[in-house]
Amino acid sequence: MGKFLILSLLLMIISGCVQTGESNSNSIFIDCGSTSNETVDGRKWIGDLSSEGNFSVGNLGANINASTATLNGDSVFEPLYKTARLFTNSLNYTFKGVWGNHFVRLHFCPFPFENLNVNESSFSVSANGLRLVSELNVPNEIAYKNLEFQRSGINSSWFSLIKEFIIVVNSEAFVLEFSPSGGSFGFINAIEIVPLVDELFAGSINKVGGNAVSLNVSERGSETMYRLNVGGPEIKPAQDSNGWRMWEVDSSYMITADAGFEIHNSSNITYASMNDSIVAPLPVYETARTMSETEVLEKRFNMSWKFEVHPGFEYLIRLHFCELLYEKARQRVFKIYINNRTAFENFDVFDRAGGINKAYHVDFLEPISSKINTLWIQLGPDTAAGAAGTDALLNGLEIFKLSQNGNLAYIDRFNALEESMGNSKSLTLWIGVGAGLASVVFLAVITILIIYFCRFRREDFTKKSCSRWRAGSSRGATVSNTYARGSLGGGQSVFGSMPTIRVGKWFTLAEILAATDKFDEALLIGVGGFGKVYRGEIDDGTLVAIKRANPQSQQGLTEFETEIEMLSKLRHRHLVSMIGFCDEQKEMILVYEYMGNGTLRSHLFGSDLPPLTWKQRLEVCIGAARGLHYLHTGAERGIIHRDVKTTNILLDENFVAKMSDFGLSKTGPALDHTHVSTAVKGSFGYLDPEYFRRQQLSEKSDVYSFGVVLLEVVCARAVINPTLPKDQINLAEWAMKWQRKKLLHTIIDPRLNDKYCPESLKTFGEIAEKCLADEGKIRPTMGEVLWHLEYALQLHDAWIRTNEAESSCRVESEGAQADEQIGESSNLKASTPTDHLC
Template sequence: MGKITGEGLLIVLILVAVSTTDAQPKSLLINCGSNSSVNVDGRRWVGDMASNTNVTLSSPGVAVSTSTLSGNSIYDPLYKTARIFTASLNYTVKEVQGNYFVRFHFCPFETGEDFNVNKSSFGVVVNGLKLLSEFDVPGMISHKNMDLQSSGKNASSFFLVKEYILAVNVDLLVIEFVPTGGSFGFINAIEIVPVVGELFDGSVSKVGGGGGNLNLNGRAMETMYRLNVGGPEIQSDQDPDLWRTWEVDSSYMITENAGSAIKNHSNITYASMNDTSVAPLLVYETARAMSNTQVLEKRFNMSWKFEVDPDFDYLVRLHFCELDYDKANERIFRVYINNRTAMGNVDIFVRAGGMNKAYHQDHFDTVSSRIDNLWVQLGPETAAGAAGTDALLNGLEIFKLSRNGNLAHVERFDSADNLVGKSKARIWVGIGAGLASIAVVAGIVLVLCFCKRRRKESIDTKNNPPGWRPLFLYGGINSTVGAKGSAGTQKSYGPAASTRAGKRFTLAEIIAATNNFDESLVIGVGGFGKVYKGEIDDGIPAAIKRANPHSDQGLAEFETEIEMLSKLRHRHLVSLIGFCEEKNEMILVYEYMANGTLRSHLFGSDLPPLTWKQRVEACIGAARGLHYLHTGADRGIIHRDVKTTNILLDENFVAKMADFGLSKDGPAFEHTHVSTAVKGSFGYLDPEYFRRQQLTEKSDVYSFGVVLFEAVCARAVINPTLPKDQINLAEWAMRWQRQRSLDTIIDARLKGSYCPESLSKFAEIAEKCLADDGKSRPTMGEVLWHLEYVLQLHEAWLNLKSNETSFSSSQALRGIQDDGGLEVVVQEPSSHDEEVGLDLKQN
């Protein structure tokens, strides 16, 4: 008998028969590959070969017994048996007319060379409706796992939920499993649960209007996502009527800090008794509301991004319940789906009929063949008053609607678990068929050979026994030199090394330079790992950045930084001296910046404060570096993480831009922006980029504007300990600047030591950088020109003060004697006069 060597996966496929019946159907729970019963989650699951059931099999297939190492699911006992099929296998279920959930459980296992689940591929058809095609269970496990890891989430448990809604008008449910080609398929368990109540109305309005309502009658659906927003995962046994699982939403958020989790203060009830089966009350007892609502300008949204199948219609269900306010007009917001308004002027209290009243809203939208993601965003209603600048969401579900009797979308994975067949396939559009075929075939052969060799090395290195392992575990981070890519492949740094500038250091040299990574030499810590001060080449100081060997986080950024700094050279960019990639280590060596970050000289340390001139010069240096990035290459480079901790100062306080891990090449000549996932630092993030996911050079300009205000005010860009109107530096400073009173909140240590006109011009530049519309912001070249003018104004002011002081001091000298000495007479001297007098000595 086989033995499970990987973690279990529950794949849930739910079918709801939309019809009416007088008698309430009963649940049917099937333990596949067995003739015995087992009690799981308080319910009894009957073997698929047991007698006296309404289930028959078209063929026996192969029944196997397994064991599981999952430990992450209440359904693990069901995964100890499975049924394998190498030819079409039908489960025919009688007396099922009505509304049902049908869930299929899959847990990969090893049964010998004849059935390698890494090569398993099959389809599922129910009553003639195609649900799955060329379904690859391990590939789907690996793909979702990598998605979680790439977003920094825990990926130790992997459950993939697919839900189908089907109109069944016959007293029969035929579930057909169809292997792909010469492959095979398997199934561990099936549960068929009757639906209680009504889940959907007859029609749904289209996002943005103009498309009328969509009639749901006769439309099959697949549930793509079900989220408990702002709350913990809801297990199936916590939804005892329908046994649904509700995921945590944070892994799908673009910026988790944009929304704060909140809980209810009293009992929740349904706004309508027709909604009692739509979602359990647990969903409405928690929510996510906008963070820092009183300080964020009315531009920021809470955003969730979902990968979906292209060329389908989608129904989006939003769950709401007002948990905080007991009257109207306290929380008003808008809902956007795929960057179009789905709901405006939303006041949950008004729509639900009071506080702690649960209700839901449905919308549908069409995703074209060129798009494979769907966005849901909540943001302030621009017409609302300051008190209403807020938004709230309790739950979210996304359903895919059938098209021409089909819900299947083929998900193909290459040998390294990368998802193909979506946006990647479109790269070849327009290329001649012959050339494309040759390139693709050659590429596949190379990838297969490379991945096979790497995978074998990984397995050999770790002395793993043969047999099935989840694909995302092959070639673990400790098994080879390199980093995991976002899709779980080993990304080798070696082949690129020959094209890099800088010295290749041995690990022994790095250990000697850092005294074996002495903790007392740590000068910085980030998601990538630690930065040490070291000495290389006979005492030359250097900053040595070492990736954490026990974590993937930031390794992709490491590779980006190497690539960027290898082709960039400028006085105001931190220089890359070299690198080390040896024995699982990924280390970068930079020039040492003796005075650390700009932020450390502004606040949060006991370092002496910078003068106004030093602050302006530091901003000029950073602006020169950014201007070079934007203009020094054919397409330009967008830094994407401009902030005061990424502006470093050398021993002469010359500023240089650092940390290029998030940098992106600018748009191609014929494009105006780069479409990419939102990354950056909260407080510095361009709201237009955040809202539209369109990156431009003006996104760096916005972030630099926040840096300018930070240099003036010397405080954190987000400080939740301050009063609400001061938490966000950009909004607080802009409010004073619009009144032309920024000097009211200037760093107190600068009082009396700066040119008022230079501050005024400096503030005007910062204000222009923070314009809502990117097109209204200046270029970095224009910003640089104005900052240099600010410096000239201040230096002229300093010279004028110096001349005035010199003239005043000369008037204080009286009575020159001719007896070989100098008599100093000071009448009521000022502090400056005293300093001058101290420098004069009698001959």
């Protein structure tokens, strides 16, 4: 038995060596524009002007060989990039004796060409009739790639471009044809043609969300869009003996790099199948990325990668796996999502590969509509699978674009880049003009302010607007900070620094009475423990909400003081803003921005207002989450709202959500503490049970209350309804029973009429469930809740776009059928008179 294993191993090694040698010996490497040969990266590159090589160059006399002495890059291919073949007419390279599947790589590196502006180059490339690129502008594409990296926070200095295609050659001659666009020119620095001994793709492939389909991928021709070594360093071509492929690092494509950390293990890794040896080199499987801090619930979020792709094509996504840690099945089980849809559930690398340290890959097919230009790959825990760990793992990732009707070319993206660059130039001009005008305005404002200040200094005008307004409470609480009459706005930085002087407009009581028509009850829009809220209109016609404190309510006065204190510190788009105040004749009044659409609750139930769509509900929740996230993180110690509920989430005229009512708010714990010990306050049904039991308040108490809000948004019913059966009275308890069964959709607001993405609702329910965890320490932060809600919105938007595309196709199809029926009917009518006469 031992001899048999040794013999088998030797045969595998010999077979691999033969395949590698055959691949390398039949490869063609061309240094374009060069008269001599060059050894680069361990390979011999033949100058296209030399007499060597099994190829010919057509129409060479009409083209130019260009060269440069220096380049500002550090590519391993730099010696090849110092020469190029320029063409102003059609140029072709013809290869004899090239059969089967091949990697075809085209190298482009723009450098100054004599009498030609490389930025104006534009050309197309075809391979045996398969259109590879159209109207390619290399500098634009390089600039676009650098721009995408910079948007991801990566310092990038790409100076060259490599286009890789996988092409099957089934004729005696293989012709690469380069054609300049009308009046332009093109160039090429180097060409690689590397044979694939085995087919890289299987005959059938799993379609995302569907069954396996047969596509003859190897026969179609494809372009390599991305090839990543996940969790590891860049793999150079010389390290990949079965194709000379380049593997990028993955971090620049991750949405949140901290969502996964790198692991390494280079011992005893083998391929799960002998045929897999061509799929990827072993170094790809020696590193991986796994999920960060899976022991803590709020850290259990998907690892996500986002890619720019070309609309209107089908994509093959290849994921590479190798279990490096666990020695048993069911210890790491996770889900795979592609473009916001579940591609695979209960994925167990150990089980599918056949053990630890076994290299394995899986392919998926994903069509991209003409309206989408992004592709998301996500891996996340499958908590329902009963695995020992809620983790995910990925070693490598490749994305291939498949040809459509003999075409791989796409050009709109780069036209868009040119347009954006043009817009950028216009923007620069306007910025310059604006800066000049701003300087003049700034000087004028400074002058006016100086005159204004001097005038008030002479008049010795100061007013203490909140001067010792004492409530009837036993502790004699006071509110005493100076306001500057007539001053507006200011006071709060985006990072949460707090002003020492409260800022707002000082209103006279006469102005308040005029704005509310003497507190006309017809303008009443709310009542609370603090008093009443009226709709009003101030001098300039602005609608405002005017909160009038009730001096007889000790609770109201205490909350009112807190509200003044908090609103003096806070400025955020998703927090209701205070415009000013009034403190005449024992009245204490606050003036807020008016929220035209009232409370969130009024749009969920208890009124005849039209129901919110699922997208509107998601956007409202996202806005409220942003406001709470700002409260928790915007100040040094943070602020705990303590009364999160749907009546305290207000909607403006554009349905932008804003948190309101900070009367119960509390400054968060110091950095070395986890909670604030305080008496229990809040609204029944929303109260954090841990806070209720221990009287220990933390930011996670707001998270719990927000979880109840999420369920209220889904179910559109009151959080406490005593008229319902006993098991349905408490919304949080009742809804969680259905959520844990993965049946939340059965109790959703029926007015949504199935006009929502099921995957979006699933994500929404999962984050609500995490918010309602019994222990605060395992609830997510508001930042993490916000991330998941935004993801749920992305899922819904993608679902809407897909449905619209399918609906459009269906309408067009029905229209064509109708036209056909009308035509047949017309023909029938035209023939009827003749038949009658006969």
